Amino acid sequence: MDKDMSYEEYVEQVRQGILTSSGNCPVTPLLVMLQGKWKFQIIYELCIKGQIRFGELKKSLAGITNTMLTSSLRELERDGLVSRVQFNEIPPHVEYSLTERGKALLPVFYAMTKWGFEYIP
Amino acid sequence: MDKDMSYEEYVEQVRQGILTSSGNCPVTPLLVMLQGKWKFQIIYELCIKGQIRFGELKKSLAGITNTMLTSSLRELERDGLVSRVQFNEIPPHVEYSLTERGKALLPVFYAMTKWGFEYIP
DNA sequence: CGGAATCCGAGCGGATACTG
């Protein structure tokens, strides 16, 4: 089964147990990538701003520490969702943005948002 | 903005910063509900089996302990995603299934799956 | 400016034993 399957096909595969959470279904890896207290907010800010510097990003995420922002960005970069461009200037200058892979998550967030508007009071 | 907005409307709202991750966007609560090592696999099993007993569920989730299965189910129940029906028999008999709210997550998992098939090797 | 290094407390996930 491939990425072009329809929603109806998907439901059918799940019902029949063909797609299993522990096996051939890629949902778990994605959930793991999005785990952590700040990951989603970071991606969201990058969606809005497009491209943003470390300091600006930190200001947008009220309460986050340097340590957490750095480690979250490093993991998102390792997972190929965020790209980091470093300008060799003094003072240092770094720009973060979403990769194609990261931008492709928007339909997922759209589905979550629709669910939320219906089921979260 | 409501639950009937189109994907294009959604993207536009995100771009303009109208939907913010820390404010009026309901994605974060959902991510929190799905956090934990076993939550997603449990929901998946319930999708497949429809209705299932504690012992059967445990057999389906290789490696999970009583403690984790119980606490995960309790949290999913508290969040309104899973329903628990207890039959007052001896020996005890309990059936778990997804609520409407839980079943409504399928489009979210579908979007995640499509993303995964495209971007996970 | 954009981090790295270090330390710390809380809580999550897990193992084991027991029970109505």
Place this chain on the structure above:
DNA sequence: CAGTATCCGCTCGGATTCCG
């Protein structure tokens, strides 16, 4: 059968300090 009770190690998130 379907849990509860207890204990424990380890990782996550956070505070603080220092650096190129």
